[in-house]
Amino acid sequence: MKKLAICPGSFDPVTNGHLDIIRRGSGIFDEVIVALFNNQSKTPLFSVEERIRLLEEATRDLPNVTVDVSDGLLIDYARQRKAHAILRGLRAISDFEYEMQITSMNKKLDPRIETFFMMTNNQYSFLSSSIVKEVAKYKGDISGLVPPSVEKALMKKYQ
Numbered sequence: 001m002k003k004l005a006i007c008p009g010s011f012d013p014v015t016n017g018h019l020d021i022i023r024r025g026s027g028i029f030d031e032v033i034v035a036l037f038n039n040q041s042k043t044p045l046f047s048v049e050e051r052i053r054l055l056e057e058a059t060r061d062l063p064n065v066t067v068d069v070s071d072g073l074l075i076d077y078a079r080q081r082k083a084h085a086i087l088r089g090l091r092a093i094s095d096f097e098y099e100m101q102i103t104s105m106n107k108k109l110d111p112r113i114e115t116f117f118m119m120t121n122n123q124y125s126f127l128s129s130s131i132v133k134e135v136a137k138y139k140g141d142i143s144g145l146v147p148p149s150v151e152k153a154l155m156k157k158y159q
């Protein structure tokens, strides 16, 4: 049976840190669905359509990765897609408490679905979508932190 993982997030926008986790995950699981969840309280900079387009462009070279969108509960989505695992990235100790809370809740909601954590690549441990947006807003150099298409899209937003 094919092993499917869901890699959830808001991806506003996708960074090289996200892509590192997606790429490495796609080498372990048979199939990875990057699922954009739009039910967050924060106001996003990019629309769902823009975020999907950027994700699709950035993962085009990964044949077993697809991009999808959902606005329900992650565990319901994972169940509906018959996923085996939820794939998340961990940057620092500060991520840990939040992730542990969500993982425990998801485990209670459906004990069959495991959550897998991958440690970030050291070079991305400080990297988040918010910090990238902050730097881009003040015209700082974000090359190497996001794919070129995201860099272009950010420059356009803040021009």
Ligand code: ADP
Binding pocket: 008, 009, 010, 011, 012, 015, 016, 017, 018, 021, 087, 088, 089, 090, 091, 095, 119, 120, 121, 124, 125, 126, 127, 128, 129
């Ligand atoms: P959320 O709002 O659900 O945290 P994000 O889009 O910010 O969504 O992140 C999605 C996933 O990617 C999370 O598991 C997060 O920990 C992980 N992630 C974000 N940035 C990095 C990074 N630089 N290195 C590794 N994982 C990361």
